Amino acid sequence: MQRIAHRALAIATSAVLVTALAACGSDEGGPAGGNVPGVTDTEILVGTHMPLTGPASAGYSKIAPATKAYFDHVNANGGVHGRKINYKIMDDGYNPATTQQVVRELVLQDKVFAILNGLGTPPHSGVLDFLNNSKVPDLFVASGSRAWNAPTRYPYTFGFNTDYTVEGKILATYIKSNLAGQKVCFFGQGDDFGEDSLAGVEQVLGASTVAVKKTYVTSNTNVAPQLGELKAGGCQVVVLATVPGFTSLAIGTAARLGFKPTWLVSGVGGDYPTLAAQLGENKGLLEGMLGVNYLPSAAASDDQWTALFRKINDERNGGAAFDGNIVYGMAVGYLFVQALLAAGKNLTRQGLIDAIERGGFKGPGLAPLRFSKENHSGYGGMRMIKVEQGKQDYFGPTYETDSAGGPVNEYPEAPPAPPANGIPTS
Amino acid sequence: MTTSQLRARLSMPGPMRYANPLIRSTLLRHLLFAVVAGAGLFALTGALGPFRNYQLATVAAYLCATAGLTVLTGLNGQLSLGHGALMATGAYTVALTQNALADTGRVSGGYLLLSLALGVLVTVVAGTVIGAAAARLRGPYLAGVTLAVAVVVPALTTTFRGVFNSEQGLSVYLAPAPESLGLYFPYERWQAWIAIIGALLTLLLLGNLIHSRFGRHLRAVRDDEVAARLAGIHVGRTQVLAFVVSAGCAGLGGGLLAVLAQSVSPGAFSLTLSLYLLMAIVIGGLGSLAGALWGALLLVALPALTSTITDLADPSAAVAQRLDGNLSLAIFGVTLIVVVIAAPGGVQGLLRRVGRFVGARWRVPTGR
Numbered sequence: 158m159q160r161i162a163h164r165a166l167a168i169a170t171s172a173v174l175v176t177a178l179a180a181c182g183s184d185e186g187g188p189a190g191g192n193v194p195g196v197t198d199t200e201i202l203v204g205t206h207m208p209l210t211g212p213a214s215a216g217y218s219k220i221a222p223a224t225k226a227y228f229d230h231v232n233a234n235g236g237v238h239g240r241k242i243n244y245k246i247m248d249d250g251y252n253p254a255t256t257q258q259v260v261r262e263l264v265l266q267d268k269v270f271a272i273l274n275g276l277g278t279p280p281h282s283g284v285l286d287f288l289n290n291s292k293v294p295d296l297f298v299a300s301g302s303r304a305w306n307a308p309t310r311y312p313y314t315f316g317f318n319t320d321y322t323v324e325g326k327i328l329a330t331y332i333k334s335n336l337a338g339q340k341v342c343f344f345g346q347g348d349d350f351g352e353d354s355l356a357g358v359e360q361v362l363g364a365s366t367v368a369v370k371k372t373y374v375t376s377n378t379n380v381a382p383q384l385g386e387l388k389a390g391g392c393q394v395v396v397l398a399t400v401p402g403f404t405s406l407a408i409g410t411a412a413r414l415g416f417k418p419t420w421l422v423s424g425v426g427g428d429y430p431t432l433a434a435q436l437g438e439n440k441g442l443l444e445g446m447l448g449v450n451y452l453p454s455a456a457a458s459d460d461q462w463t464a465l466f467r468k469i470n471d472e473r474n475g476g477a478a479f480d481g482n483i484v485y486g487m488a489v490g491y492l493f494v495q496a497l498l499a500a501g502k503n504l505t506r507q508g509l510i511d512a513i514e515r516g517g518f519k520g521p522g523l524a525p526l527r528f529s530k531e532n533h534s535g536y537g538g539m540r541m542i543k544v545e546q547g548k549q550d551y552f553g554p555t556y557e558t559d560s561a562g563g564p565v566n567e568y569p570e571a572p573p574a575p576p577a578n579g580i581p582t583s
Numbered sequence: 584m585t586t587s588q589l590r591a592r593l594s595m596p597g598p599m600r601y602a603n604p605l606i607r608s609t610l611l612r613h614l615l616f617a618v619v620a621g622a623g624l625f626a627l628t629g630a631l632g633p634f635r636n637y638q639l640a641t642v643a644a645y646l647c648a649t650a651g652l653t654v655l656t657g658l659n660g661q662l663s664l665g666h667g668a669l670m671a672t673g674a675y676t677v678a679l680t681q682n683a684l685a686d687t688g689r690v691s692g693g694y695l696l697l698s699l700a701l702g703v704l705v706t707v708v709a710g711t712v713i714g715a716a717a718a719r720l721r722g723p724y725l726a727g728v729t730l731a732v733a734v735v736v737p738a739l740t741t742t743f744r745g746v747f748n749s750e751q752g753l754s755v756y757l758a759p760a761p762e763s764l765g766l767y768f769p770y771e772r773w774q775a776w777i778a779i780i781g782a783l784l785t786l787l788l789l790g791n792l793i794h795s796r797f798g799r800h801l802r803a804v805r806d807d808e809v810a811a812r813l814a815g816i817h818v819g820r821t822q823v824l825a826f827v828v829s830a831g832c833a834g835l836g837g838g839l840l841a842v843l844a845q846s847v848s849p850g851a852f853s854l855t856l857s858l859y860l861l862m863a864i865v866i867g868g869l870g871s872l873a874g875a876l877w878g879a880l881l882l883v884a885l886p887a888l889t890s891t892i893t894d895l896a897d898p899s900a901a902v903a904q905r906l907d908g909n910l911s912l913a914i915f916g917v918t919l920i921v922v923v924i925a926a927p928g929g930v931q932g933l934l935r936r937v938g939r940f941v942g943a944r945w946r947v948p949t950g951r
Contacts, residue, residue: 253752254848265771278751279751
């Protein structure tokens with residue numbers, strides 16, 4: 158009996174001891190004295206989450222490596238304020254649950270300075286609160302959801318893409334003046350992406366004019382029922398708010414059903430080389446496909462920005478097949494370097510946020526970047542783009558508008574020429 | 584106590600090992616174990632960094648589900664491919680309840696308890712329905728029904744978009760850690776505490792349950808239904824109860840996952856998760872709660888290990904892209920095959936064998 162009492166006493170004592178030990182354990186996290194996570198005198202550690210595998214990886218898996226290649230180019234030329242950029246890419250397979258894990262690993266374990274260009278509306282929505290509660294700069298999200306533009310609620314988050322409502326308005330403006338009288342329908346992703354896009358289309362055309370509206374989810378790759386309904390509805394023009402895998406799926410499935418409307422595709426799902434690679438020998442189906450974009454065309458041979466990015470791609474990215482995703486990834490890298498330069502030599506998280514809010518960045522984009530204290534959305538406009546004879550190129554003017562009820566205006570200013578070495582100076 | 588006395592006592596079955604009637608009581612013994620484990624883990628959360636705490640919390644959340652599944656599959660012999668969906672039921676209930684509470688201004692941390700309880704309750708109801716159907720089915724047919732559950736539940740979220748917000752999922756409102764813990768208390772440690780308490784409670788209840796008469800019924804039904812029936816055990820009722828208990832545990836695990844991620848989405852509870860859970864308990868060691876712990880550890884450690892391996896190997900960008908998402912599944916599969924061939928008792932069975940081997944060695948020189 159006594160022995161038991163002794164043993165119980167011993168256990169209790171050790172339990173109390175370990176508990177006490179824990180209580181005096183390190184409770185850091187207070188205001189650190191000038192120690193910025195991820196930043197040393199020689200390095201800036203930045204992370205991202207991307208679908209390198211899974212249903213949305215088609216095309217998108219090339220974005221982060223392209224950004225990394227651009228950083229390698231900058232690093233080889235001395236870095237930013239003497240610091241080299243180390244870009245850590247994590248695969249989340251477009252699955253919000255995995256995004257949770259990898260972003261926490263980046264922030265809590267690797268202690269990155271910022272998250273750059275995290276991709277996808279559903280995956281990124283899940284980490285929005287976490288990043289802002291942890292006060293981690295959440296820069297240039299790769300998605301046009303309007304959710305990223307909420308400076309009071311999410312002060313650390315900034316968008317990059319032209320938002321989907323602006324995009325919808327510009328696509329609808331084209332329909333209004335060029336395809337008037339035709340039956341307009343809509344096929345979009347069943348989340349903010351599809352909803353915001355449809356809202357833009359309906360703002361310009363009127364809600365009753367979109368005859369058939371259908372949605373899909375990325376976990377179900379059978380879209381035949383929806384396209385069957387679009388066909389049965391007699392649609393002549395279909396606006397697609399789809400990721401690349403589902404653009405090619407929709408166009409391919411429609412062709413199988415003998416349904417050939419005029420397609421108007423969202424910028425995030427309308428890159429010709431990506432779609433052509435997926436459709437293979439059926440890439441002829443893409444002929445005449447309309448779309449919108451706001452970055453230099455990958456096919457333009459006379460564009461100086463395209464030439465610059467192509468050169469860096471050949472030198473630093475193993476000469477990966479050059480397409481809109483590479484241009485996109487490098488444009489993100491360019492903007493991030495601009496932001497770092499604007500933040501100055503004494504890099505802090507708040508300093509970076511303040512620098513971006515001061516705005517005034519000019520780069521490869523055709524439309525203006527709208528960053529300010531009140532506005533955290535990215536590009537504010539787009540230009541129509543069309544596939545002709547296997548080549549996707551721009552036509553007509555660049556348009557600019559807001560995501561509310563504002564008018565759609567032409568934006569006359571052309572992007573500046575790139576710096577000679579491809580690295581921004583201020 | 585001399586060694587021979589000790590040896591004699593160790594060879595006694597179960598609780599008779601312990602002389603003291605207090606320790607002989609299963610409940611008290613388990614309670615003591617839980618308190619000691621709790622204190623140890625509490626100390627551990629203080630020593631670990633935020634990300635390790637987050638991982639620890641994830642292990643604890645998975646442990647609730649794997650422990651429940653162990654009772655169902657390991658002890659009662661019913662196969663379930665739908666436990667991921669039951670976790671989703673718990674997670675979505677917690678998300679909806681938390682958000683509804685926050686909408687009415689009830690935001691203090693105490694309400695989380697209510698949400699988690701409701702999550703378990705709703706999952707128990709779902710488990711009763713599925714369990715009632717499952718009790719009439721055997722082998723592949725049972726697997727088929729639970730497989731259907733695993734497929735249907737995530738699909739419901741896209742069908743009823745207004746409530747569940749489709750694939751984008753819901754964010755979960757959570758109160759910050761109590762102010763009394765200090766201004767800079769790491770939120771992940773707070774989450775770890777919540778999850779660990781949940782897991783310890785689950786283990787405590789299940790531990791007692793499987794040592795009770797009901798536990799013996801479970802095993803009797805698993806081993807021979809006819810014999811069990813002859814012994815006066817109501818086979819159907821036992822099976823339904825096993826399913827209900829197991830579902831409740833999965834519901835708690837799912838609810839805790841929702842608390843950890845602060846968001847729920849169907850992607851988090853896909854069919855793959857159900858398969859992972861089953862693989863985890865088989866690798867961990869079917870039929871003991873310790874096996875469930877190994878399984879839960881593996882569920883968190885393997886994907887992390889995979890990305891480390893990919894990093895170390897430093898393959899070309901194209902190869903890395905192919906490997907990253909798929910490698911963890913492949914490694915899990917290979918591990919499963921190796922374990923089933925080399926150590927049919929799983930990790931826990933292997934450890935027990937090693938323990939017995941070492942014990943036998945140790946006995947030789949000291950034996951008289």
